[in-house]
Amino acid sequence: MATNRKNADGASHLRLRLQILVPSAIVLIGVAFSAFYADYQQQRLSRQAAQNAVEESLGMIRTKLEANINANIRLLQGLVAVIGTEPYVTQERFAALSENLMANPSQIRDIVAAPNLITTFVYPYARNREFIGQWVLPPPAGEQTAHLLREQGMTIISGPLPLKNGSMGLIITLPVQIQNDFGIRAFWGGLAGIVDLPRLYDDSGLRAPDLTISAAITDDSVTTGRPMVIYGDGHILANDPVTMTIDLGNKRWTVAAIPKGGWDAASRPNTLVRLLITALSGLIAGTVVWVALLMRERHKNYAALRQREEELRAMSHRLGAALESSKIGVWEMDVKSGELIWDERIYQLYGLSPDTCMTRGLWQSMVHPEDVDLIENGMTRAIAEEGTYSGQFRVTRPDGAVVHFRTVGNAFRNSQGDVKLLGVNWDVSADTKLQEDLREAHRQTAQRNGELEAARRHMEHNALHDALTGLPNRRYLDERLAELNDDHKTCRQLTVLHIDLDRFKEINDTMGHGAGDAILRHVAQELRAKAAPTDFVARIGGDEFVIVCTGKEAVEDHELLGSTLIAAINRPIAYSGHECRVGASIGIADNTEARLSSEQLLINADIALYEAKRRGRNRVERFNDHLRSRTINIKNTADAILRSLGDQDFVAWYQPQFDARTLEINGVEALARWRHPQKGMLAPDAFLEIAENLNVVAQIDASILDQALHQLSRWQAEGLGIEHVSVNISAQRLFEDKLLDHLEQLSFPPGSLSFELLESISFDDKADAVAESLERIRAHGIAIEIDDFGTGYASILSLIKLSPSRLKIDRQLTAPIVTNPTQRRLIGSIVDIGRSFGIGIVAEGVETMEHAAILRDLGCQTLQGYALARPMNPDAFIDFARAHALRREDLWQRSA
Numbered sequence: 001m002a003t004n005r006k007n008a009d010g011a012s013h014l015r016l017r018l019q020i021l022v023p024s025a026i027v028l029i030g031v032a033f034s035a036f037y038a039d040y041q042q043q044r045l046s047r048q049a050a051q052n053a054v055e056e057s058l059g060m061i062r063t064k065l066e067a068n069i070n071a072n073i074r075l076l077q078g079l080v081a082v083i084g085t086e087p088y089v090t091q092e093r094f095a096a097l098s099e100n101l102m103a104n105p106s107q108i109r110d111i112v113a114a115p116n117l118i119t120t121f122v123y124p125y126a127r128n129r130e131f132i133g134q135w136v137l138p139p140p141a142g143e144q145t146a147h148l149l150r151e152q153g154m155t156i157i158s159g160p161l162p163l164k165n166g167s168m169g170l171i172i173t174l175p176v177q178i179q180n181d182f183g184i185r186a187f188w189g190g191l192a193g194i195v196d197l198p199r200l201y202d203d204s205g206l207r208a209p210d211l212t213i214s215a216a217i218t219d220d221s222v223t224t225g226r227p228m229v230i231y232g233d234g235h236i237l238a239n240d241p242v243t244m245t246i247d248l249g250n251k252r253w254t255v256a257a258i259p260k261g262g263w264d265a266a267s268r269p270n271t272l273v274r275l276l277i278t279a280l281s282g283l284i285a286g287t288v289v290w291v292a293l294l295m296r297e298r299h300k301n302y303a304a305l306r307q308r309e310e311e312l313r314a315m316s317h318r319l320g321a322a323l324e325s326s327k328i329g330v331w332e333m334d335v336k337s338g339e340l341i342w343d344e345r346i347y348q349l350y351g352l353s354p355d356t357c358m359t360r361g362l363w364q365s366m367v368h369p370e371d372v373d374l375i376e377n378g379m380t381r382a383i384a385e386e387g388t389y390s391g392q393f394r395v396t397r398p399d400g401a402v403v404h405f406r407t408v409g410n411a412f413r414n415s416q417g418d419v420k421l422l423g424v425n426w427d428v429s430a431d432t433k434l435q436e437d438l439r440e441a442h443r444q445t446a447q448r449n450g451e452l453e454a455a456r457r458h459m460e461h462n463a464l465h466d467a468l469t470g471l472p473n474r475r476y477l478d479e480r481l482a483e484l485n486d487d488h489k490t491c492r493q494l495t496v497l498h499i500d501l502d503r504f505k506e507i508n509d510t511m512g513h514g515a516g517d518a519i520l521r522h523v524a525q526e527l528r529a530k531a532a533p534t535d536f537v538a539r540i541g542g543d544e545f546v547i548v549c550t551g552k553e554a555v556e557d558h559e560l561l562g563s564t565l566i567a568a569i570n571r572p573i574a575y576s577g578h579e580c581r582v583g584a585s586i587g588i589a590d591n592t593e594a595r596l597s598s599e600q601l602l603i604n605a606d607i608a609l610y611e612a613k614r615r616g617r618n619r620v621e622r623f624n625d626h627l628r629s630r631t632i633n634i635k636n637t638a639d640a641i642l643r644s645l646g647d648q649d650f651v652a653w654y655q656p657q658f659d660a661r662t663l664e665i666n667g668v669e670a671l672a673r674w675r676h677p678q679k680g681m682l683a684p685d686a687f688l689e690i691a692e693n694l695n696v697v698a699q700i701d702a703s704i705l706d707q708a709l710h711q712l713s714r715w716q717a718e719g720l721g722i723e724h725v726s727v728n729i730s731a732q733r734l735f736e737d738k739l740l741d742h743l744e745q746l747s748f749p750p751g752s753l754s755f756e757l758l759e760s761i762s763f764d765d766k767a768d769a770v771a772e773s774l775e776r777i778r779a780h781g782i783a784i785e786i787d788d789f790g791t792g793y794a795s796i797l798s799l800i801k802l803s804p805s806r807l808k809i810d811r812q813l814t815a816p817i818v819t820n821p822t823q824r825r826l827i828g829s830i831v832d833i834g835r836s837f838g839i840g841i842v843a844e845g846v847e848t849m850e851h852a853a854i855l856r857d858l859g860c861q862t863l864q865g866y867a868l869a870r871p872m873n874p875d876a877f878i879d880f881a882r883a884h885a886l887r888r889e890d891l892w893q894r895s896a
Contacts, residue, residue, distance in 0.1 A: 031284045039277060050259050054242045057213045058257040062244045064204035065255070069195070069248060072106050073155060073172055076193045080174050083113060087178040087188055091121050091646035098123035107200040108193045109169070112136060113176070115189035116745075117146060118738075121646065127164070129642060133699065136190050138171055148250065149175050150187050157251045160197050160230050168230075170195040201231065215257040216241070221250065232256075239263070333360065333421040335383055335411075346425055349405070351397035368394035368402070375407070382411045383419055392428065404432040468517055469524035472538040477546055480536050481598035484550060494550060494591045494598075495558050498605035499527070499565065501543035502583035502617045515575045519582055526568040530561065546602070562586040562620035570618070585612040589623040607631050637690050640676065649675040650700050652707040653871040656881070657726075657842065657864045660856040665881060667724040667862065668715075669756070670708035671871050672700055698733040702742055709748050711874050720881045726754040726785060734773055743780045750781025754805065758787050771801045785842070789830070806862070807834050811845025814865075817854050824858060831859040 079101050083089055089097075098111045102123075110128055113121040114136035122128035137145055138158050148154040159170040172195060176188040201207050206215055216232030229237075230253075240263065241256035259265065329346025333339070338360035347354045350366065364372055371393035382389035390408045397403060409423025464476035472480070484494055501523065508516040520543065527537045527545055536548040547565075549558060565586065572581040587609030591601050604623040612621035621627075644650060650672060657667040674682040691697050708725045715722040733739055734757070755777060757770075774784050783805040809830055816823045827843070834841045843855040846865025855863060872880060 028285050031281045034281070047263065050263065051242060054213050054257050054259055057211070058215065058242055058244055058255060061205050061215065061257075062246055062255050065200070065206075065253075066246055068107060068200055068204055069157075069170075069172075069246075072108055072193060072195055073174070075101055075104055075106055075108065076111075076172060076174050076191055079111070080176050080191050083176050083188070083191065084178050089113070089121065090648070091125065091643070094121035095123050095125060107195045107203060109163075109196045109199075110194040112192045112194075113189065114192065116741075117149070117190050120189075132642065132645070133696065136192050137173060145250075149173060149190055153177070155249050157248050163194065163196070168197040170197055170200065197231075206231065212260055213257040214260050215255060218254045218256070220245075220252040220254050227254065328424050328426040330424050331422075335419040335421060349403070349425060349427055350395060351399055351401070366395050366397075368396065370394075379409065379421065382409060383421065386411045386413070386419070403427055404429045466539040469520055469539050471524050471527075471545070472536065474538070474540040477536070477538040477540055477548070478598075480538075480548065481601070484548065485598040494548060494601060496589050496601050496605040497547040497549070497558065497562055497565075498587045498589075498602070498609045499523075499545040499547070499569075500585050500609055500613070501569070502585055502613075504543040504582050507580055507582060511575065511578060511580065515578075515580050518573060518575045519580055522573045523569055523582075523584075526571075527565065530565055530568055546605070558588055558590075559620055559622065562588060566618060566620065583618040585609055585617050586620045587612055587623065588620065604628075634690055637687065638694055641674075641687060641691055641694060641696065644674065644676075645696060645699055645703075648703070649677070650703050651675055651873075652704045652711070653873055654708075654711065654725075654877045655864060655871040656722075656869045656877070656884075657862050658868050660843075660852070660860050660863050663863075663868070665720075665722055665884060667726060667754075668708075668712075668722060668877070669726045669864065670704055670711075670728075672704050672728070673871075692730075697730045698736055698738070701727070701729055701733045702739075704728070705742075706746075709746060709753065711877075712748065712752060714874070715878070715881070718878060720878070722881065723749075724752055724754065726756050728787065729755045729757060734770065740776055740780075743777070743782070748781070751783065753781070754783040754785050756785045756787040756808065757804075774802060788844075803837075804839055806840035806842050808842040808844055808864075809860070811865070814843050814845040814851060814855065815847065817858075818848070818850055824854065827855070827860075828858050835859065 079097055082097055083094075086093065094113055101111065102108065111123045112119050112128060112131060117136050119131045119134050119136050122131060137149070137156065138161055145156055149156050153175045155175075156173040157170060158173065160168040161171060163169040171192055173190050173192040176191050177185045178188045180186045198207075205211065214233065214236055216234060216236040217230050218227035218237070219230050220227045236256050236258055239258050241258045243254055243256045246253040246255060329349050330343045331346055332341040334341075340358040340360060340363060342358055344354055347356070352358075356362075364376070367375065375391050375393045378389040378391045381387075388408070388410045390406070392404065392406045395403050395405055404427070405425045406428045407423055407425045409421050411419060411421050413419055464472060464479075466473045481494075501519070504516065504519065507519055520539070523545065524537075524539065527547060531537050531547050532549065532551065534550055536550075538546045538548075540546050547561075549561075566584045569582065569584040572579045574580070587605045587607065589601055589604035589608055596604075604627075607627050608621045608623040611627055612619050615621065651674075652670045653673045654668045654670055656665045657669060658664065659666045672684050674684075674687050676682050679686075688697070691700060705727050708727050712722070712725045729739075778784065784802065785806040785808060786802070786804045787808045788810040789807040807830065809827060813823065813827060813830075817827060831841050833839075840862065841860045842862040842864060843851075843860040844864050846852050846855065846863045846867045848867050851865065852863050852867060869880060869884075
């Protein structure tokens, strides 16, 4: 009956709980669902508002970007319109126009104009003059881009590209067309403006401090791979951004943006609204709970009693489960008798049978001998103090396995007053093994860090030293000079010896790079041996070395050191049974001036080295005021040449050529002259070498060619009867593809133009390449002549391959023919050679009419020299040609 009542009470209690809990749960679920739905709606509206704000900000930025780029293009179009009406604009005029344009607010920092797409005019000049003569379209700019600019008149936008100031730039190139003399629009070239991208971004608001969005720009015109990110963080593209497109003609940009901090931060719901929802939900839920609690109050006492029973049962169950799952064994020891009481789990941990009668002595026999005293002392202290103790020890189980145990115990007195120890043991072998592994890993990590540090030092040494010779390299030299330059402020004297090997290339070419390496090691060894211990020796290039002396030796000591080094380097070494020998040229420079930088010191030593090579090699030269002045003069001349190229100061003078029999003018040679702003008219020997070093001889040649053809047309219009003009062409221009492009644009009768090639070009070394280039030139109706024949390298074989129309005998051969019969026979032989191959002969250096008569009798067809006419400017030449026919007979009468 008691059982039935108990069951009935339980069922009644359950029904009551259900009657309370089920409605309460339904109400609470409804409240929770309503709260979550309201919060979701608020987040969705917040996200939509954030997206609208991003679209508004991004639209303003896109509009500003397009407006700024279009404004820059319109500014450049204004300059294009001016150049279209002034096709012969000069550098000064271009600079003035560009300066006016730059006065307008824009992002344009540099402007260049490129007739035929070759950069000729730049602004600002000082910052951009090095680009003169370069292709205006930046790489990669192939024929397709040039076609769009030339044929379709499309504006080309290139970039972003790095600028010299370290920032990025956008290059806008517009076609320039002019109206020729026939009223037809023709392509003149291109006008390029360099837009400073950081400034463009700033002016467009991309980097405004109060900007609330994070933006990125990609270049969609890239045809391979993914679009290139040109501004901002590429991770924005993967974060569901708002995007807008900017169409720039040949470029297509996509601007993407998200809120700063991401969408989650921007669409965070309103805290006040969320608090109101939470408060309302809590109020409703609290009311339901309060009602439920009131209904349960009358059953509280009965429930409390049952709860205590359940808690005790649960605690007992949890304790057992915890001991079972953690493999913890419980033991108890009677201190007086030494008897141990173990539970089943601790027997399992020790590998013993539960039937084993365990005593304190038996337990001690299983403990590792090194751990017995430690654990016994802990137990003794706990018993004496009736406190707790803990420790760790090792046990050797019957199967031979060693197990690590951790123990925790507590001493207490029972109701009879006996002292007992109660504790637990658990296996910590895995933790011990883990600690040992961690210690080993730490040791290996320390060892690895040591190896990495050694590798770092090794790599740093390799980065600062030459692998072949072991000497410091150029990077190390720069660092060392920077340190010494700082010490120079305390009056430290520096002397630099710049050594360059002579004939080293011949060793490499004839005996291979192994021999060259042996020479370099030999030189490095000699430099180390001869330099002072405080001197710094470095290899800075292929066969270039530098010694930095920091002592206070006299000038003679450094020059003596240089001579000693040359003598040591000159000593031959044996390689593969051969004797290898090189020479050395040395330039010396001192930092005698307090303001002299280490870079300038190296430059001075290099100038002195160049002087040593110029004066015959295998010698020592010291930098002095004379070399400084000559260097400054060369620089000033180079600067003047570059300015004169833009000012059209290289002009053609004309020296007539005469028929040897009739003395009629049968041709004209166009000669380059420089109309120097201060020094007047200069011949080529005053500027040609420097122009070759500047790589502008081709531009000078092109200018002289255009002027010569213009004068040829003028002579024909004047009825002078001159149908042929010869123009010198350098070896540099002979192999340029631009030459053929230039010839395509010229108009002249076939056979009226000849190119004179210097024999010193060394045709034998590259006769095939020269012949191929000359065939393309001949295809345009241009004849080929060999100038200064007899003083260069041309052989009979190369003459056959090149098939020139005429040979010009050098003046050094014609000058002595009046008194030297041998020289006359030599010229007669040259004439016979020319006649054998059908080549005409032109004799230069006709200083007297006696020369003219002898050369005529020897068979020369054409004469040229001061006895007949000197080089003249265009107007003077026309006057001379008109008067020449009247005095032609008089010349022969005077020669007779």
